[in-house]
Every structure is written in C-alpha cells, then in structure tokens.
Amino acid sequence: MDPQLKDRIHRNCQKIFSDMDLKRKKQPYLIVTLIGAALVILGFKYRLSGDLVGGLAAATAGYLYWLYFSPYWHAQKVFKSIMLPQIVRSVNPDLKYSLTSTFSKSLLSGTQLLPLGFDNMKADDEFTGKIQHIQFGFRDISLTETKGSGKNKRTVQVFQGVIFDFTYPKKFSSHTVIHKDRVESVVGGYVAGLFQDFAQSVSTLKRVQLEHPDFEKQFQVLSTDQQDARFLITPKTMELIMAFTNEFGKDAHFCFYQNRFYIALDFPALHFDLKHPENLDDVISRVEQIWGMIQRVAEVLDLDNQSYKVV
Amino acid sequence: METFIIGLIAVLVVFGILTYNSLVHKKANVSNAESGIDVQLTKRQDLIIKLVEVAKQYMKFESETLTQIVKLRTQAMQAPSLNERMQTENQLSNELSKLQISFENYPDLKTNTQFIEIQRALHEIEEQLAAARRTFNAAVTAYNVALEAFPSSLMASAIGYQTKPLFVAEEKKREDVDMKKLFNS
Structure with missing residues (x-):
C-alpha cells in the first residue's frame, strides 16, 4: 500500500475514533441511570408486578448499553463505508x-x-x-x-x-x-x-x-x-x-x-x-x-x- | 389364505407395472439422448457448410479437402442409422482437423470475423456433442443395467427389450497425439 495513502487513512481513522470518544463522553448516562432507578423505586413503592419492575430495570440497562456502544457502531460504519473502500482499491484498483x-x-x-x-x-x-x-x-x-x-x-x-x-x-x-x-x-x-x-x-x-x-x-x-x-x-x-x-x-x-x-x-x-x-x-x-x-x-x-x- | 393370495397377486401386479414403466422411461431416455446427439450433429453440419463457404474464398489450394468435407457431410446426412452417421461424422472430424492445420497458411482467413465466429461456434458444438455422447452413454448404461438386473430382466425379456451399444471413442482419438508427426506432416 502506498505509504502516503496509508498515512492519510490512518489519520482519518484517528479522527473517526476521536469523534467517537467525544460522542461517548457526551452521552447522558447519568440522567438515564437516575430516571431508570427512580422508575424502579416507584415500581417497588406502588407494588407493581415483579415482571414490570424487572422490565424497567432491563430496559434501562439496555439503553445504557446502547448509549455506550452506538458511537462505536457508528464509527465502524463510517470506517467501513468510507475508509475500507479506499483500502480495498489500494490492494487492487479494480476491486x-x-x-x-x-x-x-x-x-x-x-x-x-x-x-x-x-x-x-x-x-x-x-x-x-x-x-x-x-x-x-x-x-x-x-x-x-x-x-x-x-x-x-x-x-x-x-x-x-x-x-x-x-x-x-x-x-x-x-x-x-x-x-x-x-x-x-x-x-x-x-x-x-x-x-x-x-x-x-x-x-x-x-x-x-x-x-x-x-x-x-x-x-x-x-x-x-x-x-x-x-x-x-x-x-x-x-x-x-x-x-x-x-x-x-x-x-x-x-x-x-x-x-x-x-x-x-x-x-x-x-x-x-x-x-x-x-x-x-x-x-x-x-x-x-x-x-x-x-x-x-x-x-x-x-x-x-x-x-x-x-x- | 385367499386374502394372502389376492394380496400377493396385487403386489406382483403393482410391481410389474412399476418395472414396466421404469423400463419404458429408461428406453425413452435413450431415445431422447440419441436425438440430443442428432440435434448437435445437425447444428455442426450447418456450421461446416458455412465454414467451407468462407474458407473457399481464401483457400485456393485446399479444394480437394473442401470437396471431401462437402462429400462426407452429404453422406452423413443420408446415413440410415445413427451409428453409421457417427462413423461418417468421425471421418468428417478427421478432415476438419486437417483443414484446421492448413488454416495456419492463410493469415487473411484467420482474421476474417465471420470465420472466427464460425470457429467459436464449432468449438462450442464439439463440446456440446461430447456432452450429448456422455448423456447417451449414461442413458444406455442405466437401460442396459435394468435389462440385465433381476427381476427387471424378466419383464425386459417378456416385452422383448434388448441391450443397446454404447458410443465408444474412436481408436485413433484414444491414441496419444504424436506431436512430431503432426508438425512434420
């Protein structure tokens, strides 16, 4: 692979990852955790069914997981749709x-x-x-x-x-x-x-x-x-x-x-x-x-x- | 006891019908495969005529080979059976091989677009013909095995079916190609 092209791709990848880190830092983890915890506590207080409370806890955990990983998935998508085609072309121009x-x-x-x-x-x-x-x-x-x-x-x-x-x-x-x-x-x-x-x-x-x-x-x-x-x-x-x-x-x-x-x-x-x-x-x-x-x-x-x- | 005998007869009748139908199907497959060869041979005949027509314009010194090809083609078309036709077709293939070698002496002909197209088509027909022969041999093998294996052999002899010969590659084609001889000829 051409060193100049490789260097350019590397720099772009670094940019994609720094954007990802920035986005991760901005995610409202605390608010979501607090809202989730409040809903679970209220559920217990008003004696809602165990399934419903469990569901609320699982939904909160799932949303937190999504908040954390979605910037990574987005970064991979950007890498694959913009950077990877360039890498592939550099391996063979007809590919x-x-x-x-x-x-x-x-x-x-x-x-x-x-x-x-x-x-x-x-x-x-x-x-x-x-x-x-x-x-x-x-x-x-x-x-x-x-x-x-x-x-x-x-x-x-x-x-x-x-x-x-x-x-x-x-x-x-x-x-x-x-x-x-x-x-x-x-x-x-x-x-x-x-x-x-x-x-x-x-x-x-x-x-x-x-x-x-x-x-x-x-x-x-x-x-x-x-x-x-x-x-x-x-x-x-x-x-x-x-x-x-x-x-x-x-x-x-x-x-x-x-x-x-x-x-x-x-x-x-x-x-x-x-x-x-x-x-x-x-x-x-x-x-x-x-x-x-x-x-x-x-x-x-x-x-x-x-x-x-x-x- | 009576029920058992009736049951046995019914089983035998059903088995007889299935065996008979199977033999008829296998025989029909042989006929289909035979017509497959016939179709390819006819296509090849048409192409040979086109090839001769184009070659004639360039190959002034090969008139004897060209005449022989046309003669063999007519003979092949008039052959009474597929086996006899195949024998003439094999001779025709030999003459065509000779002609292919002499094309080397006519560079103008080799660049003729129509000639190139016919050569391509002829090559594909040869491949199709080889496939048709293999299909025929597979169908004949299945038919012959059914005729000789027990118990279908009983039904086959009752309805008068007889084994059919396979297509065998010509002795000449089986020999290794003597490249030295080919280039000195």
Missing part, C-alpha cells in the same frame, strides 16, 4: 467494497445453491470486480432458521460462510447445482440413491449421474437438463471441483444459474472491524488475504478456460 450487499434472499432461494431451509439471510461486506476477464462478486452470508414454537421458539444459525458469483456473457441453458453429497457419504450409494430419488420426485431438478466415481461419491449433481449439465461439468471440471474442495474445505456447493456460476463455502464471518486506529495493518492484511483467496479460487477452478466461458 470494490460495499458495506451492504445486493445479493438477495429471493436470489439465493432461486439458485437452490444451498440444500437447506432458512427464514432469514444477512448479507454484507461485499467485494466486486473483475478477475480473468470475468465479473465476480463475493460476500459474507449468514442464514438463520426459526425452530420450535411458543416458548421453545429459537433462532438457529444454519449457515455461515461466503458466496462467490462469476458472471458469464451467455445465459446457461440449464439450472444445474452441485451439492456436497452428505447422504451418500453417510449411508452408502444404494440407500442414498433411494433418498435422492424420493427428494427429486417433487423437484424440477433431476439427478445427473456422472462417470467419475470419486466425484459421484463426494457430490450430488442436479439439473433441469441432463445434456447441458454434462456440457457444464466436463471430466476436467469435476477434477477442478475436487481440487477446490481439497484446498478450501469439503463444505462447498456450486451452481450454474442464468448467466452466473455460484459457489457457497463454509467460512468464518469476515470481520473488518477496526478496534483501534493502530490495528489498521490487520485490516489491510485481511483485505489482502481475501483478495488472494478470490484469485486462488479463480485459478484453481480455471474459470477463464472452462467450456461454458464464451470468449
């Missing part, structure tokens, strides 16, 4: 960063990229740019599902990872997905086949059996078009996908949908929070790591030379 993501829940559902149910999706920290002449997107994704009912209702995280998308100039003729074949690896081929046949009877995506035994053991391919699936997944593609999972982890899912190739990868949340201006180097190196990872993904999958790439 763009956005705090929010355009990747929608309905799009994820439409792709059927992940073989799991979810109620809510959180997508942020999005990187976009060009690699090997291909437009790509990369973002942090967290999926949750509400389980149980009544008092047992709870929200469970069902996926935490990243989703890549690579845009091709031509629309694929089919909708094809490659899922990690969990059933087959647990219960064996024949029984897995029965499970899968049953699951597909209600789906528009039908199972595609490919000729690579190792690939078939690890993955399940589903497509709306048997022939196009084989056009997209050549023996070379199968080898590349296996090489990808060996390098980036077994929990990977792939999908060809409309004119995009998607990859979902189990991955820890991308943290670009700047705890302190002195930690700027950590954030820069994290951005460099992410860019290195995106490049490596394109390299391992040899995206530029795939049969579906229309030059």
Whole structure:
C-alpha cells in the first residue's frame, strides 16, 4: 500500500475514533441511570408486578448499553463505508467494497445453491470486480432458521460462510447445482440413491449421474437438463471441483444459474472491524488475504478456460 | 389364505407395472439422448457448410479437402442409422482437423470475423456433442443395467427389450497425439 495513502487513512481513522470518544463522553448516562432507578423505586413503592419492575430495570440497562456502544457502531460504519473502500482499491484498483450487499434472499432461494431451509439471510461486506476477464462478486452470508414454537421458539444459525458469483456473457441453458453429497457419504450409494430419488420426485431438478466415481461419491449433481449439465461439468471440471474442495474445505456447493456460476463455502464471518486506529495493518492484511483467496479460487477452478466461458 | 393370495397377486401386479414403466422411461431416455446427439450433429453440419463457404474464398489450394468435407457431410446426412452417421461424422472430424492445420497458411482467413465466429461456434458444438455422447452413454448404461438386473430382466425379456451399444471413442482419438508427426506432416 502506498505509504502516503496509508498515512492519510490512518489519520482519518484517528479522527473517526476521536469523534467517537467525544460522542461517548457526551452521552447522558447519568440522567438515564437516575430516571431508570427512580422508575424502579416507584415500581417497588406502588407494588407493581415483579415482571414490570424487572422490565424497567432491563430496559434501562439496555439503553445504557446502547448509549455506550452506538458511537462505536457508528464509527465502524463510517470506517467501513468510507475508509475500507479506499483500502480495498489500494490492494487492487479494480476491486470494490460495499458495506451492504445486493445479493438477495429471493436470489439465493432461486439458485437452490444451498440444500437447506432458512427464514432469514444477512448479507454484507461485499467485494466486486473483475478477475480473468470475468465479473465476480463475493460476500459474507449468514442464514438463520426459526425452530420450535411458543416458548421453545429459537433462532438457529444454519449457515455461515461466503458466496462467490462469476458472471458469464451467455445465459446457461440449464439450472444445474452441485451439492456436497452428505447422504451418500453417510449411508452408502444404494440407500442414498433411494433418498435422492424420493427428494427429486417433487423437484424440477433431476439427478445427473456422472462417470467419475470419486466425484459421484463426494457430490450430488442436479439439473433441469441432463445434456447441458454434462456440457457444464466436463471430466476436467469435476477434477477442478475436487481440487477446490481439497484446498478450501469439503463444505462447498456450486451452481450454474442464468448467466452466473455460484459457489457457497463454509467460512468464518469476515470481520473488518477496526478496534483501534493502530490495528489498521490487520485490516489491510485481511483485505489482502481475501483478495488472494478470490484469485486462488479463480485459478484453481480455471474459470477463464472452462467450456461454458464464451470468449 | 385367499386374502394372502389376492394380496400377493396385487403386489406382483403393482410391481410389474412399476418395472414396466421404469423400463419404458429408461428406453425413452435413450431415445431422447440419441436425438440430443442428432440435434448437435445437425447444428455442426450447418456450421461446416458455412465454414467451407468462407474458407473457399481464401483457400485456393485446399479444394480437394473442401470437396471431401462437402462429400462426407452429404453422406452423413443420408446415413440410415445413427451409428453409421457417427462413423461418417468421425471421418468428417478427421478432415476438419486437417483443414484446421492448413488454416495456419492463410493469415487473411484467420482474421476474417465471420470465420472466427464460425470457429467459436464449432468449438462450442464439439463440446456440446461430447456432452450429448456422455448423456447417451449414461442413458444406455442405466437401460442396459435394468435389462440385465433381476427381476427387471424378466419383464425386459417378456416385452422383448434388448441391450443397446454404447458410443465408444474412436481408436485413433484414444491414441496419444504424436506431436512430431503432426508438425512434420
């Protein structure tokens, strides 16, 4: 990174943090504490229900927590929306960063990229740019599902990872997905086949059996078009996908949908929070790591030379 | 006892219907896959004609190869079965490979926009054709396995279904490419 730019960013970060400290000092902690305490005492005096008094105490504590942390959250938002895009551009001029993501829940559902149910999706920290002449997107994704009912209702995280998308100039003729074949690896081929046949009877995506035994053991391919699936997944593609999972982890899912190739990868949340201006180097190196990872993904999958790439 | 026999007959009838339908579906998949190959071959034929038309304007010294390609194309279109058609198509592929090598001697042709477009499309069709052949082989394998496995083999022999041959890569294509020979030719 250019030392002058780094120095400028560092100074701006210091400014953001000093503004944060100033704002924190000005927060009306004392007034809120006094009002809260007065309400709780009055509650006791007039013998209000224990739940109501407890609620008042919890609300006061929550508001104090918010008063203390909201300047920090605001500082992080300012850092991520103003400083981080500059850091990202300095790592690669074609790379763009956005705090929010355009990747929608309905799009994820439409792709059927992940073989799991979810109620809510959180997508942020999005990187976009060009690699090997291909437009790509990369973002942090967290999926949750509400389980149980009544008092047992709870929200469970069902996926935490990243989703890549690579845009091709031509629309694929089919909708094809490659899922990690969990059933087959647990219960064996024949029984897995029965499970899968049953699951597909209600789906528009039908199972595609490919000729690579190792690939078939690890993955399940589903497509709306048997022939196009084989056009997209050549023996070379199968080898590349296996090489990808060996390098980036077994929990990977792939999908060809409309004119995009998607990859979902189990991955820890991308943290670009700047705890302190002195930690700027950590954030820069994290951005460099992410860019290195995106490049490596394109390299391992040899995206530029795939049969579906229309030059 | 009577109920048991009626139940057994009912199970056998349902099983027979399911097996029959499964065999019919598998046979239909083979036919679909076969027509998939046919569609790609027809697309390739159309492109070959366009390629020859463009190449003719530049390649004055390759008329023999071009004539041979047109002749093989006509033969392929008139072939009575897919297997015979594939044999002619393979010869056609060999002639096209020869032609591809000789394109190197015609730099003007290589820069022709229409020619570049046809080459691209031809390359994609070759990939689609490979996929169509793999689809056909997968469908034939599933069909043949059903015909030979018990108890569907009983139903298959009763309705007169017979195993189908797979597409096998040409011997010539399986050999390693002799680069020395290629460049000295």
